[in-house]
Amino acid sequence: MAGKNLALGSNPLKKSEAVVRDMLRGERLEPRSTPSRASQGGLLRKTIYFDEAEWQAIRARCYQDDLTYTEVVRAAVRAYLQL
Numbered sequence: 001m002a003g004k005n006l007a008l009g010s011n012p013l014k015k016s017e018a019v020v021r022d023m024l025r026g027e028r029l030e031p032r033s034t035p036s037r038a039s040q041g042g043l044l045r046k047t048i049y050f051d052e053a054e055w056q057a058i059r060a061r062c063y064q065d066d067l068t069y070t071e072v073v074r075a076a077v078r079a080y081l082q083l
Helices: 016-024 052-065 069-081
Strands: none
16 A cells, blocks of 8 residues: 555545535535534524625615614525525
8 A cells, every 4th residue: 555645535526526516405425413504593504795786785774674684684585585
């Protein structure tokens, strides 16, 4: 085994396109015992990006309706997805 770095192990991404597709669908390579970034109430925390106009609209709605950023974004997602 000379020349082989065993500390790094084998590459789990042999079929990288399939792995990326599965990750985008929410499937994991290995199940975790606890959900990542989940609150005690079961809410997941994700990072999302807004352009300047979207962010200004969110801030304006928060100010007008005295809501948090999260409440505004979640209401918009629910309306868009008809949840």
